[in-house]
Amino acid sequence: MAASNSSKLFRAGRSILGGFSNSYFGASRWTSPLNHMEFLSQQQRAFIQMRTNLKVVDNSGAKRVMCIQASKGRKGARLGDTIVASVKEAKVGGKVKKGDVHYAVVVRAAMQRGRCDGSEVKFDDNAVVLINKQGEPIGTRVFGPVPHELRKKKHLKILSLAEHIA
Amino acid sequence: MRLEKCWFCSSTVYPGHGIQYVRNDAKIFRFCRSKCHKNFKMKRNPRKVKWTKAYRRLHGKDMTQDSTFEFERKRNRPERYDRNVTENTLKAIKKIDKVRVDREARHHAKRMKGKKAQLLREATKELEQSIHMVKAPAALQQDPSLTLPKIKVKVTQEQTEGNGMVE
Numbered sequence: 003m004a005a006s007n008s009s010k011l012f013r014a015g016r017s018i019l020g021g022f023s024n025s026y027f028g029a030s031r032w033t034s035p036l037n038h039m040e041f042l043s044q045q046q047r048a049f050i051q052m053r054t055n056l057k058v059v060d061n062s063g064a065k066r067v068m069c070i071q072a073s074k075g076r077k078g079a080r081l082g083d084t085i086v087a088s089v090k091e092a093k094v095g096g097k098v099k100k101g102d103v104h105y106a107v108v109v110r111a112a113m114q115r116g117r118c119d120g121s122e123v124k125f126d127d128n129a130v131v132l133i134n135k136q137g138e139p140i141g142t143r144v145f146g147p148v149p150h151e152l153r154k155k156k157h158l159k160i161l162s163l164a165e166h167i168a
Numbered sequence: 169m170r171l172e173k174c175w176f177c178s179s180t181v182y183p184g185h186g187i188q189y190v191r192n193d194a195k196i197f198r199f200c201r202s203k204c205h206k207n208f209k210m211k212r213n214p215r216k217v218k219w220t221k222a223y224r225r226l227h228g229k230d231m232t233q234d235s236t237f238e239f240e241r242k243r244n245r246p247e248r249y250d251r252n253v254t255e256n257t258l259k260a261i262k263k264i265d266k267v268r269v270d271r272e273a274r275h276h277a278k279r280m281k282g283k284k285a286q287l288l289r290e291a292t293k294e295l296e297q298s299i300h301m302v303k304a305p306a307a308l309q310q311d312p313s314l315t316l317p318k319i320k321v322k323v324t325q326e327q328t329e330g331n332g333m334v335e
Contacts (some may be wrong), residue, residue, distance in 0.1 A: 111194075117170070120184025126192045147194040166194035 047113035049078025050085060050128060057129045059109060060141030060163075064089045064098010067106060067130060081111040081123070082151035084137075087130065097140055098132065104140070106130035107157055109148045123149060123168060131160055139163070176204035176214050178221035231275045236268040 050056065054069040071086040072079035079085045087106045089098050098104065110125035117123060125147070132140045139160055147166040152158075161167060172181045175197045187205055189197045199205040206216065214222040224230040239260075247253070 037208070110190075114187060121181075122186055123188045123190060125190050146192050147190050149190075155232055167187075168190040168196060 045112035045127065048114065049075070049080060049122065050083075050108055050111065051078035054078075054128065056091070056106070056108070057127060058089065058132060059104075059129045060082065060131045060139060061096075061143045062132045062141035063098045064092045064102075064104075064132060066091040067132070070103065070123075078104045079108055080113060081108055081115040081125075081149055082155050083108055084133070085098070085130070094162075098130075103134060104132045105137075106132050107137075107160065109144070109152065109160065113126070115149075117151075121144065124168070125149075133157075133160075172198045174198060174200035174204050176200075176208055176220060178214075222259075222309050229279070231272055234268065234271060236271065241262055 010156050034087050049072070050069055051072055052069055056069060058064040058067050066089075067087040068090050069079070069085045070086050072085050073086065075083065084105055084107050087104060089100055089102045091103065092098055092100045092102075107130060108128070109131050110127055110129040112124060112126065112128055114122040114124035129146065131144055133142060137157060139157075142163070144160055144163040145165070147168045148160060148164040150161070152161050169183055171183075173179070174181050174186070179200050181198050181200045186198060186200045187202075189199070189205070189208075191197070192229060199208065207214075207280065212218045215226050221230065225232050225247055
């Protein structure tokens with residue numbers, strides 16, 4: 003467990019350092035000197051920390067959200083954690099408006115998360131579902147795949163709304 | 169517990185190994201190790217990468233159709249636990265593996281069949297053409313048994329050691 007943690011940290015170490023130094027650039031990727039071709043279209047894996055932009059995948063009205071606080075974790079939030087986020091971009095006439103502050107749960111993270119059987123999962127992008135203080139989702143639909151880490155975190159309503167559980 | 173197949177190289181991914189990448193269209197890609205994962209990120213087509221099973225099957229290097237593959241089809245229905253069934257399955261797995269390995273060996277042998285004859289042909293040709301690299305032409309004229317005998321030559325004691333040097 004310690005070994006896998008250290009290897010994970012080593013792998014994400016590049017992006018953590020990148021994240022810390024570029025902490026005011028949020029989820030921007032810094033291309034390593036090797037990739038002078040633009041084929042690496044996948045995201046660099048990093049924690050979700052303050053100023054991270056995330057996609058909202060429910061129908062609560064918000065489109066993009068910026069993380070203000072990762073509730074647990076010194077380095078940031080990962081897959082399945084809750085964060086406090088501020089709505090940056092919202093649809094007109096949705097339940098939430100621009101500038102609202104809500105809790106949100108991370109349903110997809112580009113950073114791989116270890117499962118209890120030893121394997122790791124990672125998704126294509128960083129996405130959240132807005133919830134209230136009690137943990138119930140504000141929206142009524144969830145788009146895209148969600149991990150079953152949410153079952154352990156007791157977000158069963160989101161799991162029931164999901165169209166695919168990874 | 170389920171043994172999955174690596175998307176890139178088609179080897180089995182045992183529990184505790186590999187990375188699972190879930191794309192936003194809910195397609196799951198499993199990789200057995202970072203080699204396969206990195207090749208995937210490079211957008212390489214496994215059908216063109218020589219060491220993958222996909223390439224080998226496509227180019228006829230490995231068996232494609234066999235009845236032993238039917239046993240490994242993915243079944244999504246969980247089986248009710250029955251001790252006898254489990255015991256028989258374990259025995260059958262061993263037997264099926266043996267049969268499959270034998271058939272693959274036979275396929276490989278069939279593929280390599282003309283090799284020996286071709287090697288022999290190449291060796292004789294090389295002997296005729298390049299014998300001057302090994303032995304001076306003057307020596308060949310003096311002792312004609314150092315070349316490959318086109319006609320049957322009576323093998324005596326000194327000639328056999330001459331043939332040994334030609335090898």
